Amino acid sequence: ASAPLTPPSSAFTPTDSSAAAQKQPFVIGVSGGTASGKTTVCDMIIQQLHDHRVVLVNQDSFYRGLTPEELECVHEYNFDHPDAFDTEQLLECVGKLKLGQPVHVPIYDFKTHQRCSDSFRQVNASDVIILEGILVFHDQRVRNLMNMKIFVDTDADVRLVRRIRRDIVERGRDINSVLEQASLPPTHHQYAKFVKPAFDDFVLPSKKYADVIIPRGGDNHVAIDLIVQHLRTKLGQHDLCKIYPNVTVIQSTFQI
Ligand code: UZR
């Protein structure tokens, strides 16, 4: 069951809905294969736009928690398929942020494959919303919310090496569990069985929707500088910083 997205008492409504409709936050979609450097690219954009209010929403937060039955055969569960995400909830969340309303984003635990049942991350109104994830370009309704789409394009071998390192260091795995069922032939390993086919079937085809393709990810400082320059121009043009006159209180608790 989906938990409510909007905090009950502090619901924020723009004072002038027509003005807010004209000057909505700038939504950037950042997609690319697993461990391509999406999060790094987003962090670099956020760092360089330090004088603006930018929030990052990660598609990973919208992973559905696994049922006890699914947990029993977790090796068979495809985390790389679009159905693994609660896209309706993601849509509702980004839709509300676009209207200037604060939302509660679920917290997903990669170690237990469950959502935190009692805590959320509050994300407040902002000038820029970055929506990041392997499949954020898959659903047309999600794409339609985006003002700019960036695809981080990193070679598959580089991604696999990073993925192994990251899952061991950050996501509570060992090498066997990253590749899964190491006693079986390589075609049965999790990477070969799910991650790679889903990249070919769903992630790569969504590259065609990108406005900008960044080769090599976070190492590509030139591309990130260009994007930030463009964003600064857009933010200046739309005077987005001043769209929410009553946001001051929220701003003080603003977090990324
Ligand atoms: P990024 N994933 C997990 O490893 N465990 C989970 O509980 C949920 C997801 C992985 C998922 C996907 N695949 O490739 C990756 N698996 O997280 C997406 N297996 O995250 O974009 O940060 O790499």
Ligand code: MG
């Ligand atoms: Mg990431």
